[in-house]
Amino acid sequence: MSKVTIIGATGRLGSFASHAISGIPHVDEVMLAGRPGRENSLMALSHDLTDSCAARGTGTKITWSTSPADYAGSDVIVVTSGVPRKEGQDRTDLALENARIIAPIAEQIGKYAPDAIILMITNPVDVMTAVALRYSGMEPRQVFGLGTHLDSMRLKVLIARYFQVHVSEVHTRIIGEHGESMVPLWSATTIGGIRISNLPAFSDLPMDEMVDRVKNSGSFIIKNSGATVYGPGDAIATLVQTIIGNENRILTVSSYVRSEVHDIGDTCIGVPARINREGVVPVSIRIEDAELAAFGASVEKIRALTRNIFEKMDELRSSG
Numbered sequence: 001m002s003k004v005t006i007i008g009a010t011g012r013l014g015s016f017a018s019h020a021i022s023g024i025p026h027v028d029e030v031m032l033a034g035r036p037g038r039e040n041s042l043m044a045l046s047h048d049l050t051d052s053c054a055a056r057g058t059g060t061k062i063t064w065s066t067s068p069a070d071y072a073g074s075d076v077i078v079v080t081s082g083v084p085r086k087e088g089q090d091r092t093d094l095a096l097e098n099a100r101i102i103a104p105i106a107e108q109i110g111k112y113a114p115d116a117i118i119l120m121i122t123n124p125v126d127v128m129t130a131v132a133l134r135y136s137g138m139e140p141r142q143v144f145g146l147g148t149h150l151d152s153m154r155l156k157v158l159i160a161r162y163f164q165v166h167v168s169e170v171h172t173r174i175i176g177e178h179g180e181s182m183v184p185l186w187s188a189t190t191i192g193g194i195r196i197s198n199l200p201a202f203s204d205l206p207m208d209e210m211v212d213r214v215k216n217s218g219s220f221i222i223k224n225s226g227a228t229v230y231g232p233g234d235a236i237a238t239l240v241q242t243i244i245g246n247e248n249r250i251l252t253v254s255s256y257v258r259s260e261v262h263d264i265g266d267t268c269i270g271v272p273a274r275i276n277r278e279g280v281v282p283v284s285i286r287i288e289d290a291e292l293a294a295f296g297a298s299v300e301k302i303r304a305l306t307r308n309i310f311e312k313m314d315e316l317r318s319s320g
């Protein structure tokens with residue numbers, strides 16, 4: 001029996017992610033969670049998703065709750081609660097406002113579902129993953145964030161189109177911040193198993209344009225349609241399936257890094273990590289000098305922002 005809870009289920013991303021998760025094999029229950037006052041909205045969504053399961057011919061049970069005590073028994077808890085950015089904002093602008101929303105949610109998860117695995121989505125996702133880790137009191141392997149998985153998938157599609165190959169022929173990773181300082185790992189990019197730098201067309205590859213497009217993907221979608229929904233929603237479902245199916249895939253997610261990348265760490269940030277039913281563990285890797293310098297800068301940025309948010313949260317809590 002597997003139970004997946006989505007906290008923030010009434011939101012634009014939360015509702016689509018709930019739909020995507022309800023189609024994963026071996027997920028028996030999807031629990032839609034939200035704040036008191038959202039009962040009608042949660043109930044209506046549960047009816048709609050139950051109809052969806054009926055139409056798909058699956059027996060997934062859709063439940064809903066506004067009580068954190070009902071997090072109990074969850075195998076995976078996806079958190080999408082919080083404010084999204086508006087046109088012109090950077091994800092980091094949301095840090096304190098969303099930390100104030102995520103900290104109490106994480107505390108309740110630690111209290112009622114201490115054996116679950118938390119998948120953090122709220123932005124800025126690297127900092128919110130650290131907030132969830134701190135306030136849940138759970139182990140680093142149990143708390144991870146969507147990180148640069150979606151960025152890596154966005155780059156993969158651009159490379160596949162450029163080389164006119166099926167996306168499954170392309171392997172690539174973006175590590176670091178889910179944001180401006182993200183770092184593409186061209187040294188870990190292959191097409192048909194061949195290192196991309198060994199292909200003659202590599203010298204003409206518009207690398208900077210591709211990475212800029214990935215960096216601006218979220219803001220472009222938000223500006224023109226209001227929110228990013230289907231990309232992150234299906235990326236969330238992939239990660240949930242990887243856990244529930246105990247798949248041992250290596251995906252690029254935000255995870256607490258100690259020293260796995262050239263001894264740089266002590267922060268939650270996007271790195272390749274092995275994901276299974278036990279949770280998420282970063283993989284030790286070695287990267288090229290230029291990539292390492294960029295990753296080091298990204299880690300420093302996120303570590304400083306995270307510490308700043310922790311200090312502000314401590315001040316807010318001590319002043320009552």
Ligand SMILES: NC(=O)C1=CN([C@@H]2O[C@H](COP(=O)(O)OP(=O)(O)OC[C@H]3O[C@@H](n4cnc5c(N)ncnc54)[C@H](O)[C@@H]3O)[C@@H](O)[C@H]2O)C=CC1
Pocket residue numbers: 008009010011012013014034035080081082083084085094098101121122123125146147150178227228229232
């Ligand atoms: N990591 C990633 O790749 C992505 C992250 N996101 C992030 O996910 C979050 C949600 O985005 P959307 O669903 O588009 O936003 P939305 O506004 O549609 O939904 C927000 C949800 O959070 C809840 N919420 C808002 N304030 C709250 C509070 N004070 N306490 C408890 N719950 C609260 C709302 O009830 C709602 O369920 C944002 O922070 C957004 O930036 C969105 C897309 C991709």
Ligand SMILES: O=C([O-])CC(=O)C(=O)O
Pocket residue numbers: 084085091123150217218219222228232
């Ligand atoms: O851009 C945003 O704010 C939402 C997000 O993180 C993404 O879609 O990558």
